[in-house]
Amino acid sequence: MGEARRIRLAMQRQGRLTEGTLSLLRGVGLQFESYQQRLLTPCRNFPLDILYGRDDDIPEYVADGTVDLGIVGRNIIAEKGAHVEELLSLGFGYCSLVVAVPNESSVQCAEELAGHRIATSYPHSSQAYFERLGVDVELVELSGSVEVAPALGIASAIVDLTATGSTLVLNDLRQIATVLESEAVLVANPASLGDPGVEREIDRLLLRIRSSLAAKRYKYILMNAPVASLPAIREITPGLKMPTVVPLADPQWVAVHTVIAENEFWEIIERLREAGASEILVMPVEKLLM
Numbered sequence: 001m002g003e004a005r006r007i008r009l010a011m012q013r014q015g016r017l018t019e020g021t022l023s024l025l026r027g028v029g030l031q032f033e034s035y036q037q038r039l040l041t042p043c044r045n046f047p048l049d050i051l052y053g054r055d056d057d058i059p060e061y062v063a064d065g066t067v068d069l070g071i072v073g074r075n076i077i078a079e080k081g082a083h084v085e086e087l088l089s090l091g092f093g094y095c096s097l098v099v100a101v102p103n104e105s106s107v108q109c110a111e112e113l114a115g116h117r118i119a120t121s122y123p124h125s126s127q128a129y130f131e132r133l134g135v136d137v138e139l140v141e142l143s144g145s146v147e148v149a150p151a152l153g154i155a156s157a158i159v160d161l162t163a164t165g166s167t168l169v170l171n172d173l174r175q176i177a178t179v180l181e182s183e184a185v186l187v188a189n190p191a192s193l194g195d196p197g198v199e200r201e202i203d204r205l206l207l208r209i210r211s212s213l214a215a216k217r218y219k220y221i222l223m224n225a226p227v228a229s230l231p232a233i234r235e236i237t238p239g240l241k242m243p244t245v246v247p248l249a250d251p252q253w254v255a256v257h258t259v260i261a262e263n264e265f266w267e268i269i270e271r272l273r274e275a276g277a278s279e280i281l282v283m284p285v286e287k288l289l290m
Helices: 018-027 055-063 074-080 123-133 166-170 196-216 227-236 262-275
Strands: 007-012 040-042 048-053 069-073 085-089 095-102 117-120 138-141 157-162 173-182 184-188 218-226 244-247 253-261 278-284
Touching (some): 007 196, 018 196, 055 069, 069 074, 074 184, 117 123, 123 138, 123 157, 123 173, 157 166, 166 173, 184 196, 196 218, 218 262, 253 262
Parallel strands (some): 007 048, 117 157
Antiparallel strands (some): 040 048, 095 173, 218 253
């Protein structure tokens, strides 16, 4: 058996994933400092050290074993082509790598860009995408302000990252295709997963993160209902397995405790009321071990 040791996790020092990552790590009970001038900080209550770095560098840190884990956008993993193992999707940092053209362009799909110049900060992902389509394009790599390339006459179209599409609108661009969908992911060094001592600590951290992510998908509800309504309530919301039913002083009524999925919340609440449930109390789920 390998000996347990402190594990290392790389995260973005400053950027669009920073706040979500810090919230996630603190939400699973980790205690650490996050001063931006610090490069490496230890957790006080878990055998984990956090390395703050540039998001572009994180895949390489993980791949070469500088760290055991990393939290980074899936788009960066794809662009760098780093040999890492994705463990979890983390539910924040959603964005898309898209193909966009000027509003006045006659181009309606990516296939119509054959022979055109395409500006991007993601040359490898873009090249792979157009090769899959069998479309020959000339890529122009830019490090920033890609969205102004068509207006400057540098390119006919762009491949760039967008979260809301507002930057495209502001620059009179419209999306015509999606290269890939991205969100923050937890990735691991394959060799770290092969070390029993390290893997034990990674599994401990994964248990915490999975329980926190699962809790966000559910609401805990308590309600009163006539006994006659129980069959309908069980059908509407079976809970994770079965709802908990507690007798009340009135033998014709019971209290029902269960959980419901966040994305079905209002539809289920309406159906419960129609089935006879009343005094429905809704509470957030702090942690959920599945």
